[in-house]
Amino acid sequence: MWVVGCGAAGDRIGRHDSLRDAVYTAAQSAALAPRREVPGIVAGSRSRPADVFLPNWRRGQPMALDITVISSLQALTIHGSAVHPGHALTVARGRKMTAHTEECRASGVEFTPLVVEALGGWDHETISTIREVGQLLALRRGLFPGNTTQQLLQGLEVCL
Numbered sequence: 001m002w003v004v005g006c007g008a009a010g011d012r013i014g015r016h017d018s019l020r021d022a023v024y025t026a027a028q029s030a031a032l033a034p035r036r037e038v039p040g041i042v043a044g045s046r047s048r049p050a051d052v053f054l055p056n057w058r059r060g061q062p063m064a065l066d067i068t069v070i071s072s073l074q075a076l077t078i079h080g081s082a083v084h085p086g087h088a089l090t091v092a093r094g095r096k097m098t099a100h101t102e103e104c105r106a107s108g109v110e111f112t113p114l115v116v117e118a119l120g121g122w123d124h125e126t127i128s129t130i131r132e133v134g135q136l137l138a139l140r141r142g143l144f145p146g147n148t149t150q151q152l153l154q155g156l157e158v159c160l
Helices: 011-029 078-083 087-106 124-141 145-159
Strands: 052-054 063-070 110-117
Touching (some): 011 052, 011 063, 011 110, 011 145, 063 087, 078 087, 087 110
Antiparallel strands (some): 052 063
8 A cells, every 4th residue: 555655656657647648548539639748838937737738628728637646545635534535636636726727827728637546536527527528529439428438437547
C-alpha cells in the first residue's frame, strides 16, 4: 500500500500519464482536435493547466483538462478520508481550481480538473466531463451513447 500512498515511486505519475493519453485518444477519436501538455495557454505565466487542451469545447470555448491522481492514504488526506468518503477528491479538486481557474478564465479558457483517487474513486465533475466526451465519441462513430460512454469509463478505470 505504500506505493499507492506515496508519489515518490512514480506510480501516480504513471497513472496520470496513462489517463491523460486515454482521454487524449478519446477526444481525438471524437474529432475534438485535442492537444497534449500545451504550454502558453495562460499569457505571461509558466503555468500548464492543460494535460489535454480542447480548442473548441462547449459553445466554441477552449477547455483545459487537468488530470490529477490523488491518494487518500497520504498524510494530507488520510484522516479526512477515514471520516468523509471522497475527501481526497475534494482536496485535489480544490487545489487545482485555486491554482488555475482564474488565470484560465482571464485567458478565455474554461478549466476543468479531472480528479481521480488512486484507489478508484472518481470526482462527480470528472465523470460528467468524461460522459460528454463519450457522447461526442458515440455521435462521431454512429454508436449508442450509453454503451460508448460506459466503455470509455471502463477503459479509464483500467488505466487507473
